[in-house]
Structures are given as C-alpha cells and as structure tokens.
Amino acid sequence: MSDNQENTDTEDTTASGSATLPLRPPCDRLSCHKSSVCSRSYFVVVMVFFHVYIFNVIGLLFYVHYSSGQDDNTRSHDAPSGDQQRPEAQRPPSKAEFLRDVSLTRIEGIRVGHVQKVSLVPDKVHEMRTLSLKPLLFEIPGFLSEDECRVVMQLAQLKGLMESQLMVQDGQEELAKELNLSPDDIFNLLDINQDGQLQLHEILTHSRVRDGIWLTPENLREIYAGLKADKDGNGLLSLEEFRLLSNDAFQRFLLQRGVKRSQLVRNSRHTWLYQGKGAHQVLQDIKARVTRLTRLPSSLVDLSEPLQVVRYEKGGHYHAHHDSGPVYPETACTHTRLAANTSTPFETSCRYITVLFYLNSVEGGGETAFPVADNRTYDEVSLIQNDVDLLDTRRNCDKSNLRVKPTKGTAVFWYNYLSNGRGWVGEQDEYALHGGCVVTHGTKWVANKWINIDPDYQRQARYQQLVSQQPEDEDDEGLTLNPDTQSSDIHQDL
Numbered sequence: 001m002s003d004n005q006e007n008t009d010t011e012d013t014t015a016s017g018s019a020t021l022p023l024r025p026p027c028d029r030l031s032c033h034k035s036s037v038c039s040r041s042y043f044v045v046v047m048v049f050f051h052v053y054i055f056n057v058i059g060l061l062f063y064v065h066y067s068s069g070q071d072d073n074t075r076s077h078d079a080p081s082g083d084q085q086r087p088e089a090q091r092p093p094s095k096a097e098f099l100r101d102v103s104l105t106r107i108e109g110i111r112v113g114h115v116q117k118v119s120l121v122p123d124k125v126h127e128m129r130t131l132s133l134k135p136l137l138f139e140i141p142g143f144l145s146e147d148e149c150r151v152v153m154q155l156a157q158l159k160g161l162m163e164s165q166l167m168v169q170d171g172q173e174e175l176a177k178e179l180n181l182s183p184d185d186i187f188n189l190l191d192i193n194q195d196g197q198l199q200l201h202e203i204l205t206h207s208r209v210r211d212g213i214w215l216t217p218e219n220l221r222e223i224y225a226g227l228k229a230d231k232d233g234n235g236l237l238s239l240e241e242f243r244l245l246s247n248d249a250f251q252r253f254l255l256q257r258g259v260k261r262s263q264l265v266r267n268s269r270h271t272w273l274y275q276g277k278g279a280h281q282v283l284q285d286i287k288a289r290v291t292r293l294t295r296l297p298s299s300l301v302d303l304s305e306p307l308q309v310v311r312y313e314k315g316g317h318y319h320a321h322h323d324s325g326p327v328y329p330e331t332a333c334t335h336t337r338l339a340a341n342t343s344t345p346f347e348t349s350c351r352y353i354t355v356l357f358y359l360n361s362v363e364g365g366g367e368t369a370f371p372v373a374d375n376r377t378y379d380e381v382s383l384i385q386n387d388v389d390l391l392d393t394r395r396n397c398d399k400s401n402l403r404v405k406p407t408k409g410t411a412v413f414w415y416n417y418l419s420n421g422r423g424w425v426g427e428q429d430e431y432a433l434h435g436g437c438v439v440t441h442g443t444k445w446v447a448n449k450w451i452n453i454d455p456d457y458q459r460q461a462r463y464q465q466l467v468s469q470q471p472e473d474e475d476d477e478g479l480t481l482n483p484d485t486q487s488s489d490i491h492q493d494l
Helices: 003-016 026-078 095-101 146-159 172-178 183-190 200-206 217-227 239-243 249-257 281-294 298-302 457-468
Strands: 115-121 124-132 137-140 269-273 307-312 317-321 331-333 346-348 351-358 368-370 402-404 411-415 417-419 425-428 434-436 439-441 444-452
Touching: 115 281, 124 402, 146 269, 146 281, 146 307, 146 444, 281 298, 281 307, 281 351, 281 411, 281 444, 298 444
Parallel strands: 331 346
Antiparallel strands: 115 124, 124 137, 137 411, 269 307, 307 444, 317 434, 351 411, 351 444, 368 402, 368 434, 417 425
C-alpha cells in the first residue's frame, strides 16, 4: 500500500470517529439537555413544597406553644403562686374549689377626673368618676334611689341603733407579757427617731386611742401634768420618766377626769342589716349592685360583713383611720380566723374594698376626708406637725387633700389594699386613711359595705371550703362572726 493511500485511510478513520474518538449523535445531546432541565425543575418544585411543609410545621408548633403558654399565663395570673395544679381529669369544679380560678378584678383609675360608664341596673347607665389614684377611689352619683335610701334608714331605725364608741381590746397588758415586751422595749418602739426622748407626736402615733378616747397633743400634756410624769416640764419623756408610768396610768387618769362625747374617737350610732336570703329586697338588690360594681365573685361578697348603717347627729364625727390594718405573719383576719388553724396575738378585719353610701344630703359638714390622698409620700409621723393633727377631723378637716361632700344616693368606694401583682390582695394601702368630718348642721346617714378578703390566699381558700361544708341555709351566716363583735368597732392601727 502506498503512502498516499495510507494517509487517506487514516483521515477517513479520523473523520468517521469510529475508531479513536466516538462522538454522541446530535439527538443524544438534545436528550441530555432536556433531561438536565427537567431535573432542575423537579428539584426546584420539590424544594418549594419541602419549604412550605417546613414552614407549616414551624407555624403549627408556634401556634401550639403560644396557645398553651397563654393558658398557663392565664392560670398563673388567676391563681396566686403556691396554688396546686388542677387534676387532669376534666370535671365541673365543686363549690369548695371555686377559688382555684379566682382573680380579683381591679378597676383602673386611669387619672383623676376620668369618667367611665358602668351598667349596674337594667335600662340605666351610671357614671363613675376617679377621685384619686392613691388610694384608688371612685364616686358614683345616683347609685341608690331616693326610695332605697329611705328604706335603708327605716330598716335601721326599726332594728335600733347603738353607740359606736370605739373601745380598746381587753388584755393588752397580757398581750405585752405574752410578747415579752419590757418598758424599755416599748420605749424603743415608741422612740421613732431613736433620740432617747419621746416627743408628743411619737406617743400619739402609737397610742392615739385610749379606751375609746381620742388623745390630742393638748390632752397628752394635761395627762403628763396630772400624772406628774414629765418631771422637768419640757414636754418630753425620758426612759426614766417613762418607766414610772404604769400600764393603767392613762386609764386611771381619764376615769378621774371624765370624758365628753366630743372627745370620743367616733361619735355616732350604728346598726347592722343582714343582706342574705330572706332579707328585704332592697338590701339584696344593693348587695347585687355592689357585686357588679366591684366585679368580684359573688361568693366573696356574700360571705362579707353585713351592711352597716351609721347616723351622725350634730357634732358627730369619726377621726381619720384605716378600715383595715396591715397583715403580718402574726396577724389573722377576723373573718378567716376560724380557718387559720393557728393562734395569733393580733387580728384585723381585712376589708379589701369599702363601699360607702350617702343616704341623705347633709346641711353642714359631714364630709368624708382623705388627708393624704395622692400625696407623693406617706409618713405616719408627719401627720402631726406643729400641733396640727391631720387625723383630727374635728379641727383639721379643711387641711385634708380630698373631701367628698355627702349627697343623697351617691356612693364612693376605694381599695384598702394594693394588688400583689398576681391577681390577689397585696399590702395595705396607707393612703386609704379617711375620716368623717364633724357635722355642723343637721344629721348625716351613711351605710358601709365592706368586702372581706384574706391576703393569705390559702387561708381564704380554706375558709371558703369550711363554709361550703355548712348546710345551704347557713352559707350566708354560718361562719360569719357576729357583726356587733367584729373589728369594725376596734381599730388597733390608730
């Protein structure tokens, strides 16, 4: 074979591509391109559906988590810490367990002068105006009709009114012994500024009331002189001078001197009206209206004190006081004391809310005074400055920050305690200090409805459970103390 022929064969072989470099036909390359495009499209579609599925799952998890968290927050807000968890079995709550979900609704004051509409009776809308934020205090004109005011006064007169003189509890000397308080210990407690001398205002701050008698700085100076307690006559008591005073020295002096009605802490007459089953329909209607006003469970209102009706004649007054005292570990609430399962040396009335109704319009005086309403700060010692005693409603009512004029049918209500932030009763609101100014002309009729709630949630729950075990006809009164012996007539905090 010649060289030319060999070269030709080589070129033909190379050109055909059948020997050294096999090439795919054009149709195969096209198929490959179409297959690649289809694969990428399929991958994109799959990924889109996958992401949508993942987003749906994540959204579902967030929804379940948020819903369960919201329920948990609601339950923890409605019941204070320490409350036991509900059993998993779903069943209607028994009467003894109704407090599990109780959360004390607290009305917002917004600002002083704010007016909000409230529906308390059918076909009528009342206006509720904020009078102060410290304490949280509201006024509702026309809360009672004229007929209702008349019926309440008539029922009180039919039952009969008794003297409202406050009396100090017996056994104070035994109580001091029980607490192991020596004269030196008492002196140190009274000596607020710890300067080794007892000023007049320091003694009055802690010993304002002696056997129902309101002590003024002038009274105290007279007692010092009568007992010859202030040896150097400087108006101060040293520890040595204080030690010479026996526990009954004040009492003996006051008995010898005699007491005028104007010197009493409270110069009025009062009675209590039952509001439970079988009571006059007006009294039941008022209780139901109070329940709607305060937005509290009816069970708590039903087991609170009866309605107190008070009459002040000319010269009648009530020096500034708190309706309920602070609650310490050593203090029991009067209404739950039976369920406390412990003996405590002190007790107070634990009145969470006060609702005060004016049953008539007073010709002169008789205002309800709030000496420190909306003050920036509260200092008990500063209530007496330069012989000006803000607690003295006979002399210094005009110096109170807020005074409410008695108008027939108007109601005012306020919170005596703060919230604990978890839907229950917190610390005492010291700004709720109030009193009745002296009546200068005419007569003053008022009624008080107190809502009693123990700041100790578990103690209140035990009390409710104990009451629920009583027969139905005793639920309203069975374990409620005799109102005439309740601490409405005893104010240890004065």
